[in-house]
Amino acid sequence: MDLSYGPQYDAFRQEVRDFIATHRDQAPRGQGIRSEPVKRWQKLLIEHGYAARTIPVEYGGHGGEPDILKARIIGEEFAAAQVPGGLGGQGVSMLVPTLLELGTEEQKREFIPPTLAGDMVWCQGYSEPGAGSDLASLRTSAVLDGDEWVINGSKIWTSTAHLADWIFCLVRTEPDAKKHQGISFLLFRMDTPGIEIRPLVDMTMASNFNEVFFTDVRVPKDQIVGQRGEGWYVANAILGHERDSLGDPNASLARVNRLVELMKTETVDGQRAIDNPAFRDRLIKIQARVTALRMNDMRILSSRINGRGDTGLARLITKLQATELRHDLEGLGIDIMGEFGLMFGKGPHLRDQGSWQNHYMYFLGLIIGGGTSQIQKNIISERGLGMPREPKAVVPAGS
Amino acid sequence: MEFGLSEEQGLLRESVDRFLDDHADLDRVRKYADDPHDRGDDIWSGLAELGVPAVLVPETHGGIGLTALDAAVVAESLGAHAAPAPYLSTAVLAVAALRLAGDEAQQGAYLPRIADGSLRIGAAVSELSGARQGAAVEARDDGTLHGKALFVLDPDADAFLVADGTRRFHLVQADAGGVETTLLPQVDRTRRIAELALSGAPSEPLRGSGDPDVALQVIDLGRVIVAADTLGAAQEMLDQAVAYAKQREQFNRVIASFQAVKHLCAEMAAEIEPARALLWYAAHALDEVPDEARLMACHAKAHLAEVGQFVGKTATIVHGGMGFTDLLGLHYWFKRMGFNRQVLGGPERVREEAARVQGLA
Incomplete structure (x- = not known):
């Protein structure tokens, strides 16, 4: 050590x-x-x-x-x-690393500099109403017509689509290939005719998500990253980056420290929350979990620095544990405030700008987004513990 | 920067593992559990050849003088094998008390014999983490001890480390007059505990333990070691559950292919991995980060207690009916972690201490 x-x-x-x-x-x-x-x-x-x-x-x-x-x-x-x-944002944190790895020289020169400078804002078109956890079953199609792809279909959960200049988008270009091999990774402008954006209000009452609809959207043929049918491989390079960025244990530490302060000032019947043994016990439990994840993160960091690959499992559990923990931590913040914990919106009695309710729900969203906890458990058990995949469901004859 | 075990620590773990694989397999553990006269002398002397009792004994007293993290690595291996051995009492608690509070003569008299495996010291210290009804030891000016200590670790030892009501330590020879042990049958049969009745038992005080921090430091170390034992046991139970699920077939397929089973295993792994990092850090902090040592020891003890409880239940469930049988013997690890949860303070008490350390209670 x-x-x-x-x-x-x-x-x-x-x-x-x-x-x-x-x-x-x-x-x-x-x-x-x-x-x-x-x-x-x-x-x-x-x-x-x-x-x-x-x-x-x-x-x-x-x-x-x-x-x-x-x-x-x-x-x-x-x-x-x-x-x-x-x-940050999906352009800087997800598209740029992918282009560096898999983009052509022209694509790197065209897209990376304005993205880094903040002049080109991106959104990510992956999930579809019918393709969530089973992302590879996506159906938005792109058909080559002369020098252009013609795109039809829709995307959902598209963060910042309403603010973006460009989208990096997974589309099906090879309808006859196996599902993972029929996908391509296209880049196109969000002001292309045929794109309609509808905001999707989430449970925090914010509308960061959107539904995006494509009707005969025409995109130049060369705006593809990787070859036709390689889109799944390109997208997975990016998903790796996302998984790494979701679980920042130092943010949880800052939050648990803030919770301690809050527990020293919130009172009920004149007693501070920190003096209530039940709340105190929950706090220390959460503090230990936060500490454990911080140390897990240190272990992963050190293994990367020293070029060892001995922390596979430690890495696989991060997204699952960090999002679940944050949801629990924010929930304790609400509980120690009781009815004050319900305050939401712009009214009086808000603590920390209402962030405890807001984060409580936001992190519930993150338990689902970026690969649900259930998908994470599949990944942990299959890649980390070497357990076999669930056999494919048998589709009854005639259906 | 290096967060993790060193190559030497890896080798230490391997050598203890290899010995216990061969000499403390489940059959041997069962024999110990069934025979109250079996002290596991073969296991302890074999471990002594590897230097296990000497881990924390300074080199000047015939030991190896390693760190708390090294001691935790050994404890993980013992937990993984559910091995009966007076490690916590003799090699950890007694050594720590002697190092912190023993005088030169006491260290010279006891530590070398602990290091070579010839002296076992049981630990009557449970009252330091909460005195249950009936427990109280009083030290009189004439050097005798009076009263009763409960839950004394390794009662078949040659001598006892006894904490009195003022949190001072004393050494008592097991064969001295006024010392009576009564075995307390309990659920974890890989460990033995007893009541120790002291009626004017002659003792020698560890004079340095007048400093109240000494008892706390001994307990901090003990808690990390107990947590490490749980970590090893939990990992073993997960490994067994995964291996069992991969070969057990139902509905014409191995049950490891059912998500219901896979998710249970994933949840265990997701609890164990961060707990391992926490445990390593807590052990490291005991030697290197004094400001955080006590808090981290509390976190490690309480958190591993919860992880151990979850893994003990879940790994048993993955095994189905077989997990419930004595035939398979999985319950030895389940009970080992159950023991670890209570000894040196249950999780609620330890969390309360964690709050106090931070000025929150």
Whole structure:
């Protein structure tokens, strides 16, 4: 066990701290994704290597060497200073890494620089009403007509579709191939004629999701990543990135610390929540789970740094455990407030801007999104424990 | 940076595993469980050849002087084999008490004999984590002990480490006058516990234990070791459940292909993996992160108790009716984790201490 990052990293950490101290007044404060302050901040971060750190300069990145610990330190310091880090979103976090791995040179030059700069916003067109956990059964079709794909069908759960310039989208191009081999990965503009977007209100009453409908949408033939029929492989490269980003144990730690503070100020019958043994017991239980997941994360990090592949199972359980834990943690926040925990919207008596109810529901969404807990358990048991897949259902004759 | 076991720790684990695979298999464990005169001397002396009792004994006293994490690695292996051995009492609690509170002469007299496996010291310390009805030990000025200690670990030892009502430690020879042990039949038959009646038993105090932090430090270490034992047992139960599910057929297919069964196994793995990282960190913190040591020991003890309870139930269910039988013997691990849950403080009590450590209670 050696949990120190080493002297060269201590120096790097100081560098990041100095940067934040010097520049924090330039950080955006709640402005939208296309605003000038956000873009200026992103540009500054890329220049200093605090965003797009390992992406080559010719694609608009900083061009640094991959270094997991430096990336970690940047994340930790920006989070600790409560200063926004580099741009996130599905373009930066999911499409860019995929293009770097599987895109053509032209695609890299065309799409990566404006995406990193915040000038090109993306949404992801994967799930369909009939293709959720069984994503590979998707039916949105793309048929080649001359130099264009003609797309028909619909997508659902499309976050930020209403704000996006472009979509990366899975479509069926080979209807006669086996289901995983008939899919292609297309890129196209969201203002292409034939696209209709309908907002989908979720249980938090926000409308970040959308349904997207395609009617004879015509897309240039070369806007495909990988070859025809390779879309499933391309998409899975991205899903790996998503699975890694969902379970940030340091965010849970910050939240459990906030919960402790809240329990010291909320009272019932004049007694603080923290002085109620039942609540206290639930708090410490959750604190132990948060600690365990943080250590699990450290173990994975260290295994990656040292180039060992001995943490497969530890990695597979992260999404399942982190989302379930966060939901439980936010739920305890509500319970210690009792009826105050019900306050929602813009009325009086809100604690922490109503974030406990909001997160309680949001993380229920994350238990489902990005591969449900049940799908995660399939993955853990099959890939982690070597248990066989459930045999395919036999379709009765004549149906 | 390196979060995980070192190569040496991996080898230590392997060597203890290999010995226990051969010399403490389930048949041997059953024999110990059925025969009250069987002290498992063959197992303990074999472990002594590997250096197990010497893990925490300083080199100056004939030990190996390893870390709490090394000691936890050994405990994991013992738990995985449900092995009967006076490890917690002799090699962990007594060694820690002697190191922290024994004087030079006491360390010189006891530690080398613990290290070479020739001396077993039982532990009468349960009152430090909560005194149940009837338990109270009083130390008199004349050096005698009076009263009763409950749930004394390894009562067939040569001597006892006894904590009195003021949380000070004393050593008592088992064959001294005024010492009477009564075995307490209990559910985990891979361990023995007893009542210890003390009526003017001559004792030697560990003078350093006037510092109240000594008892706490000994308990912190003991809790991490107990949690490590549970971790090993839980992993073993999961492994057995997965292996059983892969060969047991119903409805013309192995039951490991049913999602209902797979999900139970996935849930066990999902609990065990983070618990392993927590346990390693808690053990590391005992030596290297003093500010967090007590809190992490509490978290590890309480959390592993819950994980162990869940895995014990779930792995048994995966085995179906066979899991319920003595034929298969899965219950040895189930009961081992049940024992670990209560000893040195049940989870609710330990969580309350975790709250107190943070100033929250």
